[in-house]
Amino acid sequence: MRRAPGAGGGVSLARLAAALCCAALALALAPRAAADLAADRAALLAFRAAVGPRLPWDASAASPCGWRGVGCDAAGARVVALKLPGASLAGAVPPGTLGNLTALRTLSLRLNALSGGIPADIGACAELRYLYLRGNRLEGGIPEGFFGLSLLQRLDLSGNRISGGVSPEFNKLARLATLYLENNRLNGTLPSGLDLPKLQLFNMSDNGNLTGPVPASLARMPASAFARTALCGGPLSPCTTPTPTPPSPSPPLSPPPPPAPANGSKSGKLSTGAIAGIAAGAAVAFLVSIGVIFFLCCSRCRRRKADRSAGMAADADANGSPISVTVASMDKSATKRSSHAQAAGNAKKLVFLGAAPDTPYDLESLLHSSAEVIGKGWLGTTYRATLEGGAATVAVKRLRSAPIPEREFRDRVAALDALRHENLVPLRAYFYSRDEKLLVYDFVGAGSLCALLHGSGGGASPARLDFTSRARIALAAARGVAFVHGAGARSCHGNIKSSNVLVTGARDGACVTDHGLVQLVGAHVPLKRVTGYRAPEVTDPRRASQEADVYSFGVLLLELLTGKPPVNSLPGSGDGGVDLPRWVRTVVQEEWTAEVFDASIAVEERFDEEMMRLLQLATECAEDRPDRRPPMAEVAARIEHIVDSALRKTDTDDDFHSISP
Known part of the structure; x- marks a missing residue:
């Protein structure tokens, strides 16, 4: 069946016209895209010539998209990222380099030796979202054009020599989520109206010349964010505002004041009162010092007496440390409560610190368990021991032979047991004899x-x-x-x-x-x-x-x-x-x-x-x-x-x- 020639021809002509329009548009945009990429390439080469002659960029390449640290958009038409952290860049960044990368979204030049000021034309990079300049030698203030980067989300200028005050123009960076300005030379006060609603990460420490109160919008930040500054309020100590002294009213008609004394003091009575006050204060301080010295001497004597008594008791094996432990011996399956000195009386006992384990075991079962070496060091060897039947798996530290007295060993083990933290492997038990010393820990992961x-x-x-x-x-x-x-x-x-x-x-x-x-x-x-x-x-x-x-x-x-x-x-x-x-x-x-x-x-x-x-x-x-x-x-x-x-x-x-x- 044949179609009417008029209808089919109309559709074909419409499609042809649309295709011609698209082709014309592509031809019109292609030179512009090529020109933009060429401009980016020229800006990058100028940047390398100024601060990075060692960058391994192939200057003969038509496109910079394959250069190290350079990222382009999906179409390969514009440079959108320049990431050169720790790339041995040195010197001042001249205008017309970074500022010409107008499609740039990410700029990372951390840990280099860039000097001079922040490029004044950086504000031309209107698409910039992430800017990292940490750890350089940049100095001077933050240029005004910088605050035109309205899309900026992360900013790290820490570890430089940036000076001047913190401008209220920061409020223009409403999308800012990270702001690191620590370890610079900022001075003055922080703007009271500073408000960055999306700010999550913030640090302004090590700017010793910053003074005045912390703005209310930053009071939620940790105190460490303001460490080593002269700021106050917020998470820091309260600001002390000196109370102004009201001016005294002038009498209508008063006789002329008497001449000042020859010694230069304001009056004879004031000088006498000051001397009396100083004398009284010195007397009180002297009495307090005598009392403190007397108290310390008495305390030291009591401690020495207590130490001598404790030493004698330990030597006589009469009274041990009051720390309560659980003792498991070879000849008893049950456990009993005892003191450290009682535990020392039997060389075949494993001393548990605190309560007994859920599945009791003694020294014999520990020594006959399946074990493998998991570490060796200058202090001893560590084994992973699995008790019979898989009842428990523990880590056993066999210490190197050391002639340490038992009482000293017990005291130091007790001090170690007192250090309890979720990120410290807990000490569960120990064994002491003249020739063998073991520490038993939980086995971790x-x-x-x-x-x-x-x-x-x-x-x-x-x-x-x-x-x-x-x-x-x-x-x-x-x-x-x-x-x-x-x-x-x-x-x-x-x-x-x-x-x-x-x-x-x-x-x-x-x-x-x-x-x-x-x-x-x-x-x-x-x-x-x-x-x-x-x-x-x-x-x-x-x-x-x-x-x-x-x-x-x-x-x-x-x-x-x-x-x-x-x-x-x-x-x-x-x-x-x-x-x-x-x-x-x-x-x-x-x-x-x-x-x-x-x-x-x-x-x-x-x-x-x-x-x-x-x-x-x-x-x-x-x-x-x-x-x-x-x-x-x-x-x-x-x-x-x-x-x-x-x-x-x-x-x-x-x-x-x-x-x-």
């Missing part, structure tokens, strides 16, 4: 972090640990060590290493073990070879310190991020490991920071920011000078922020960032 990162001695290959798992393990370990440090000024771990971090079965947390063993038996055991965890100021690892713990923990973080073992850290390893702090500094200074990371996490580009922040923290912990290392409480808090940021990105399942434009 998936094994040691060392075995997961580097494989076990039995030939098992390393486990697959993504960045979020590693960060959560680091957080758990940091909390455990921080708790130990919080027990006292001299309380420390003394032997931080990956084999002493036991990972949970779900691989999302960890517990720290061997805490305090240096104080328990360290003074009685010989020195071992130096490992890469030891702080440079430590000549005798038996004399531990909190600062040395922080250094060791920094090396542990570097081990987590790089996947490389420190020097002399793997038993039986032929390669000897790596001096991690020195190697990382060399790579950051001379090569590409991205090459620091373990290959299994380097591909997780959406956590690029969190990896860099954790790397920065690790290098701060591993500083050569102890006074430059942060305290463990601060380390744990900073890792917590990193973990929170990573988890938000995981929950939203975004390719690179947690907040959608």
